[in-house]
Amino acid sequence: MHLLEGEKVTKYFGGLAAVSEVDFYVDEGEILGLIGPNGAGKTTLFNLISAALEPKPGVIKFRDEQINGLRPYKICRLGIARTFQTVKIFGNLPVIENVRVGSLFGPLKGLSTAEATKVALELLEFVGLSKVAYTPARDMTLVNQKRLEVARALATKPTLLLLDELMAGLNQTELLDTMELVKQIQKKGITIIMIEHVMKAIMGICDRIIVLHHGKKIADGTPEEVANSKKVIEVYLGEASDAGS
Template sequence: MAYLLEGENLHKSFGGLKAISAVDFHLQSGEILGLIGPNGSGKTTLFNLIAGVYRPDSGSIRLDGVDITGAGCASVCRMGIARTFQVTRPFPLLTVLENVKLGRAYGRSPAANLAQAEREADDVLKFIGLSSKKSIPAGRLGLIDRKRLELGKALATRPKLLLLDEIMAGLNPTEISAATDLVKQVRDSGISIVVIEHMMRAILGVSHRVMVLSGGVKIAEGSAQDVVCDKRVIEAYLGLDKDAHN
């Protein structure tokens, strides 16, 4: 089977710390893959490898069958991978619209001129529900709207694959429900997604499959329901000694 995204035998160390060790993964077109694990498990490092921030020490990453291993952030973005960050960093003095317009200068098929960039940025704002706030400086937005803007900047690059890093962190239950619906709308628009989340409710709500990292190693993969019942996952999160329960 041809996969949209595939990683094979990935390794990444920082000095004596093995951040990622022998990790394999794949993502089908139209799929949402949840990526979970305790703090320090290697989730962000894996995102950085996919996005071109880091080059793996060994192993390969392919997008639509093309090797993108260590291609660099700008090249990876042009190939169709966009990323959001847990800590949002909009340009605070620029308007919401101007922040999204900047995204049209990057990624696949950048806008040919400013007029086209503005039209397409308006479309993105309608999609994420920020049209009414497009003239507001981004620094004045509340958390949920900053999260929406972070997503909008990524969508403006016209990605085929979106990496979402804890887009629901810090949100209340009502906001989490709205964010979950928005992520599903992104998927329904034809964009595949890998999402890092700590909240199981969110992962269960959006993911087709879930992959679990612990200590830089993949310890489980499967449906969300199967993964949360996996003894290895429970031990990784709760620090249980399985021998004590035999």
């Protein structure tokens, strides 16, 4: 049984098939990369998995149970958490409160506020933000706001974590740190699907990669298989400025 599986997952916006008949799966423990040119449908696929949108037609199963049609909060409580390409933090709230929201909201059994604070502090330490725990979230750099979203998502105790362009705009040191962070999350036993344009990160840490183009899946394989796919080179890697870097 796959942890997450999609069958013929499709989403139209008007006449445009943003995601078109995509079959996919991710197995427990994997880091799956999701790549493709701008507008390929990657974020839309995350929106379909996290139930911000509903596939039509198509089926998405988590641990063999159909989850499409459920409300987003149910998806979260089943153990699927996400971050956003365009950060969606509570900017006026201190960093720690952003994470406490995740820990108080997510798990089925309610935590006390003291327990939620403890969890939040541990997670801020884990993502490297403990020094700014009491800073208003909006005052942080974008890089740190993205890390904050990771901590907030982890606070809901996910089995599966969806990361949408966590590495965008990082310098080399930050990139290596963030790659290490993602590997540490995998070591906690959390399965990951990551959307990235940064090829060094994708090729360096993914176990398997799916490539979307115009809403369709055009490749699915190991980093080596995908990097050598003529079709992928033609539509994506050949034009990506940082391919292979």
